Amino acid sequence: MTGAAPDRDDPLAFVRAAFDLPEGIIYLDGNSLGPPPRAALEALSHAAAHEWGRDLITSWNKADWIGLPMRTGDRIAALAGAPEGSVLCADSVSVNIFKLAAALVNAGAPAVAVEAGDFPTDGYILEGLSRLSGARFELLEPGAGPQTACEGGVLVKSAVHFRTAQIADIAAEEALAARRGVSIIWDVSHGAGVVDLNLAANGARYAVGCGYKFLNGGPGAPAFVHVHPGMADRLDQPLSGWMGHADPFAFADGYRPAPGVARFGAGTPAILSMTALHAALGVFEGLDMAALHAKAMRLGDVFLEGAARLGLESVSPGRGELRGGHVSLRHRDGYEIIQALIARGVIGDFRTPDLMRFGFSPLILSYDDAAQAARILCGIVESGAYKDPAFARRGAVT
Amino acid sequence: MTGAAPDRDDPLAFVRAAFDLPEGIIYLDGNSLGPPPRAALEALSHAAAHEWGRDLITSWNKADWIGLPMRTGDRIAALAGAPEGSVLCADSVSVNIFKLAAALVNAGAPAVAVEAGDFPTDGYILEGLSRLSGARFELLEPGAGPQTACEGGVLVKSAVHFRTAQIADIAAEEALAARRGVSIIWDVSHGAGVVDLNLAANGARYAVGCGYKFLNGGPGAPAFVHVHPGMADRLDQPLSGWMGHADPFAFADGYRPAPGVARFGAGTPAILSMTALHAALGVFEGLDMAALHAKAMRLGDVFLEGAARLGLESVSPGRGELRGGHVSLRHRDGYEIIQALIARGVIGDFRTPDLMRFGFSPLILSYDDAAQAARILCGIVESGAYKDPAFARRGAVT
Numbered sequence: 001m002t003g004a005a006p007d008r009d010d011p012l013a014f015v016r017a018a019f020d021l022p023e024g025i026i027y028l029d030g031n032s033l034g035p036p037p038r039a040a041l042e043a044l045s046h047a048a049a050h051e052w053g054r055d056l057i058t059s060w061n062k063a064d065w066i067g068l069p070m071r072t073g074d075r076i077a078a079l080a081g082a083p084e085g086s087v088l089c090a091d092s093v094s095v096n097i098f099k100l101a102a103a104l105v106n107a108g109a110p111a112v113a114v115e116a117g118d119f120p121t122d123g124y125i126l127e128g129l130s131r132l133s134g135a136r137f138e139l140l141e142p143g144a145g146p147q148t149a150c151e152g153g154v155l156v157k158s159a160v161h162f163r164t165a166q167i168a169d170i171a172a173e174e175a176l177a178a179r180r181g182v183s184i185i186w187d188v189s190h191g192a193g194v195v196d197l198n199l200a201a202n203g204a205r206y207a208v209g210c211g212y213k214f215l216n217g218g219p220g221a222p223a224f225v226h227v228h229p230g231m232a233d234r235l236d237q238p239l240s241g242w243m244g245h246a247d248p249f250a251f252a253d254g255y256r257p258a259p260g261v262a263r264f265g266a267g268t269p270a271i272l273s274m275t276a277l278h279a280a281l282g283v284f285e286g287l288d289m290a291a292l293h294a295k296a297m298r299l300g301d302v303f304l305e306g307a308a309r310l311g312l313e314s315v316s317p318g319r320g321e322l323r324g325g326h327v328s329l330r331h332r333d334g335y336e337i338i339q340a341l342i343a344r345g346v347i348g349d350f351r352t353p354d355l356m357r358f359g360f361s362p363l364i365l366s367y368d369d370a371a372q373a374a375r376i377l378c379g380i381v382e383s384g385a386y387k388d389p390a391f392a393r394r395g396a397v398t
Numbered sequence: 399m400t401g402a403a404p405d406r407d408d409p410l411a412f413v414r415a416a417f418d419l420p421e422g423i424i425y426l427d428g429n430s431l432g433p434p435p436r437a438a439l440e441a442l443s444h445a446a447a448h449e450w451g452r453d454l455i456t457s458w459n460k461a462d463w464i465g466l467p468m469r470t471g472d473r474i475a476a477l478a479g480a481p482e483g484s485v486l487c488a489d490s491v492s493v494n495i496f497k498l499a500a501a502l503v504n505a506g507a508p509a510v511a512v513e514a515g516d517f518p519t520d521g522y523i524l525e526g527l528s529r530l531s532g533a534r535f536e537l538l539e540p541g542a543g544p545q546t547a548c549e550g551g552v553l554v555k556s557a558v559h560f561r562t563a564q565i566a567d568i569a570a571e572e573a574l575a576a577r578r579g580v581s582i583i584w585d586v587s588h589g590a591g592v593v594d595l596n597l598a599a600n601g602a603r604y605a606v607g608c609g610y611k612f613l614n615g616g617p618g619a620p621a622f623v624h625v626h627p628g629m630a631d632r633l634d635q636p637l638s639g640w641m642g643h644a645d646p647f648a649f650a651d652g653y654r655p656a657p658g659v660a661r662f663g664a665g666t667p668a669i670l671s672m673t674a675l676h677a678a679l680g681v682f683e684g685l686d687m688a689a690l691h692a693k694a695m696r697l698g699d700v701f702l703e704g705a706a707r708l709g710l711e712s713v714s715p716g717r718g719e720l721r722g723g724h725v726s727l728r729h730r731d732g733y734e735i736i737q738a739l740i741a742r743g744v745i746g747d748f749r750t751p752d753l754m755r756f757g758f759s760p761l762i763l764s765y766d767d768a769a770q771a772a773r774i775l776c777g778i779v780e781s782g783a784y785k786d787p788a789f790a791r792r793g794a795v796t
Contacts, residue, residue: 022452033455036446044446044670048439052617054420057431057745065617092665094639095493102530116651121640121665124653128636132500132531139651212666219450219463219669238526241492242519251750253514253537255522267490267519268610271617272442273668347455352649 006302006367012295015363018283019216025345026369026376031190031326031359032349034216036280043279044218047272065271069222069243070262072274075281076215076224079289080188080207081198087226088261089211089274093189095239096208096225097125097156099264100185103235104154104206105135109183111150113138115157122156122187146177146184155184159207160191160324163355165316167195167324170202178203189213189223194296194325194362196289205231214325214361217277225264232260241266283363295362296325299370303327303358306374310381315355326359331381339391340380346373404700404765410693413761416681417614423743424767424774429588429724429757430747432614434678441677442616445670463669467620467641468660470672473679474613474622477687478586478605479596485624486659487609487672491587493637494606494623495523495554497662498583501633502552502604503533507581509548511536513555520554520585544575544582553582557605558589558722561753563714565593565722568600576601587611587621592694592723592760594687603629612723612759615675623662630658639664681761693760694723697768701725701756704772708779713753724757729779737789738778744771 007013020038021027027035051059060066073087080087090096101112112135114123123139130137140148140155149155155177159168170186177184186207191197193214199207205228211221227235237257242248243265246256257263301319304327308319313330317323331337331354338350348358360370380386405411418436419425425433449457458464471485478485488494499510510533512521521537528535538546538553547553553575557566568584575582584605589595591612597605603626609619625633635655640646641663644654655661699717702725706717711728715721729735729752736748746756758768778784 020447020451022454027454029455033450033458035454036451041446041451045443048434048442048616048674049418052431053418053434053439056420056425056433057427057747058740059617060431091489091493092639092667094641094665095489095637098637098664106530120643120646120649120651123651124638124640124643125664127653128634128638131634132504132636134532210666218446219457220666220672221670222668223665236529238530239493239496240522240526241490242522243492245518245522248518249750251518253518253521255525266496266523267492267621268608268618269490270620270668270671272619272674273671274618276446276670342456349455352647 012362019364025347026373028348028358028373030361031213033212033219034214037216037283039282040276040280044276047275068274069269072278073224079284080192081200082226083200083229086229086261087224088264089222089224090265091223093208093210093223094121094125096223097122098129099237099239100206101126101129101154103237104183105133106236109152109154111136111138111153113140113149113153113155115140115142115144117142118158119162145173146182149182152181155182156187157184159186159188160195162190163328163351165324165326167322170204174203191324196293211277216280221277222270222274227261237263239266292362296360299360299365300327302367302370303374306371307377310378326357328355328357330354333386335393336386336391337380340386344376346376410760417762423745424771426746426756426771428759429611431610431617432612435614435681437680438674438678442674445673466672467667470676471622477682478590479598480624481598481627484627484659485622486662487620487622488663489621491606491608491621492519492523494621495520496527497635497637498604499527499552501635502581503531504634507550507552509534509536509551511538511547511551511553513538513540513542515540516556517560543571544580547580550579553580554585555582557584557586558593560588561726561749563722563724565720568602572601589722594691609675614678619675620668620672625659635661637664690760694758697758697763698725700765700768701772704769705775708776724755726753726755728752731784733791734784734789735778738784742774744774
């Protein structure tokens with residue numbers, strides 16, 4: 001297929017114009033760092049020069065900086081299928097996992113678990129929480145799920161796996177978890193903005209996620225935390241900084257948690273970074289997450305079809321199958337191939353030891369982009385062009 | 399005094415040109431939110447449009463985003479008198495207090511203490527840590543210091559008090575602390591960039607501080623954490639996210655801390671906000687912190703002298719006395735007076751229940767500014783202009 005026909009019929013093709021993308025590249029790394037929507041650059045520039053530079057301290061009220069974490073959270077709630085007021089934008093995924101898991105430990109969870117091979121920081125944080133709190137740390141088998149986690153414990157699990165793009169069945173896992181009193185904290189970092197998470201309908205009670213991947217919030221954009229409205233007021237969140245206080249500007253000596261998910265605030269939010277994320281989320285308004293997910297999968301299919309003749313092993317679900325927004329192919333020289341692709345304007349990323357990841361943001365990519373990227377990949381692999389010493393490994397980042 | 403003579407002789411007067419300040423205001427709130435240095439706005443704009451927008455994911459290496467937390471930390475180390483490599487820029491003050499205090503609890507500290515009336519989030523965080531870890535939480539008398547803290551415990555204490563601007567004698571408190579095995583975590587939020595902290599020479603081992611006050615890093619700028627080089631490798635920091643891992647991009651299942659203060663990293667840093675802070679810190683290069691502090695105190699003296707006829711109680715050290723960069727005056731109608739001042743272009747802030755705070759950033763203010771602000775304050779108080787209903791209290795922020 002050439003990709004020409006589906007692009008002409010793509011009802012999402014217009015969205016690309018909302019982005020400021022460099023000429024001459026095919027960006028397949030929106031799963032790692034999404035590109036800037038124009039509105040994000042404009043909002044950031046306005047926040048810096050005008051809100052900070054002209055209105056200074058008064059912007060906490062005048063520009064509603066103080067409300068920005070909940071306003072940003074509400075935009076995320078809308079695309080993640082969570083109720084309004086149930087998502088707070090704050091801190092990083094790592095810190096938010098700590099807050100949620102620690103609150104559940106405070107509520108009596110005897111253990112905190114993660115599956116081996118899941119996104120590493122999730123486990124690192126639980127190890128740290130375990131050492132501090134005495135809750136047992138469990139490293140489960142890959143894909144083991146809540147049925148093997150400790151009864152009454154916590155399981156942190158990716159909704160979309162960072163290597164494979166495998167999508168977890170949230171509703172099914174929650175049903176299993178309920179039988180054993182396990183609380184699942186869903187890490188939706190690789191799913192938010194590309195998969196129809198439908199958190200409430202699927203029964204997810206706790207989630208964290210990242211703002212800089214498919215949400216396009218900018219490098220290191222603040223993360224978010226979701227707590228089902230019925231649960232938040234029962235949770236004692238121990239990273240209890242002043243931004244989670246019921247009345248931070250009372251400057252009282254004793255901590256009193258804010259109602260709802262707002263109690264998951266800790267320190268003063270990074271307003272400039274959060275402003276970029278808030279504006280970036282505006283791109284999703286009016287778009288249907290199911291349609292975005294369908295396009296992302298079809299983009300991946302076009303790519304896999306174009307690269308099929310290379311016979312590379314895919315660790316992701318294959319053509320026509322359900323997966324998240326990226327596709328991971330295995331090659332011993334994956335690092336070098338990714339460098340050679342970048343040199344030719346096709347930007348994917350590499351995950352040690354041998355995975356080439358290609359992200360298919362449905363907001364910015366055409367089917368022709370996906371087909372062309374596959375053609376360039378085939379050319380590089382078949383010609384051996386990646387063996388050029390210029391592409392040799394020196395260390396990889398992100 | 400008119401202020402004219404000292405301004406002519408002020409060797410720091412040139413620094414103001416580095417800032418982008420609105421016309422017609424006297425900004426006395428640099429203790430709460432510093433104004434933007436031009437270099438910060440430029441760096442932010444470049445980072446957004448070029449590093450993010452053009453170079454995308456490659457900027458983690460190309461623009462050294464990955465090294466930004468330590469590079470920014472080094473600029474803070476230089477002005478705080480801490481060794482190179484001993485300061486990491488990361489997260490918020492609240493989160494960094496948690497990391498440090500929790501690491502010390504992991505090392506055996508039986509209790510965590512704060513003085514009543516110190517900056518509230520410091521105590522809130524220790525309360526949370528206490529509930530999670532079992533370490534005892536102690537609320538000490540104001541100014542009680544390490545001699546009343548639990549032996550072998552942790553004390554979080556402001557180097558400059560947020561209400562009074564009282565400066566702690568770091569060296570003396572550390573000597574007292576050493577006798578009782580108390581670890582002091584210095585909260586230098588209201589001191590960094592305006593007081594000559596001299597952390598190493600004064601024997602401070604642990605410190606946290608904020609990037610958005612006298613450091614001018616922008617609203618909610620990332621905070622920082624300092625650990626004396628000899629101590630960092632012994633600390634088990636439980637907010638152990640991937641950015642504190644010795645090799646984050648190995649994506650290994652087990653946590654292995656980075657050497658030194660880098661192990662206090664947790665999640666992905668907010669690059670846009672941190673870029674603004676990093677550039678803002680460039681303003682301090684080549685400036686002498688002792689000279690900056692002397693100017694800040696003299697500015698406060700000029701203000702206090704000009705306002706002396708009002709006979710308001712100062713909760714700060716008075717004219718000619720040692721204090722940090724701000725001055726706090728008490729008035730029953732302080733809120734309304736601050737609003738009336740803002741309406742006349744003099745921007746200070748209010749701290750409940752009755753404190754008017756005026757910050758004297760030596761980077762941006764002239765002695766004439768300080769004298770004029772005092773004249774305007776006198777006019778408002780003496781005329782009763784602040785009783786205008788337009789200035790009535792509706793809730794105060796920061």
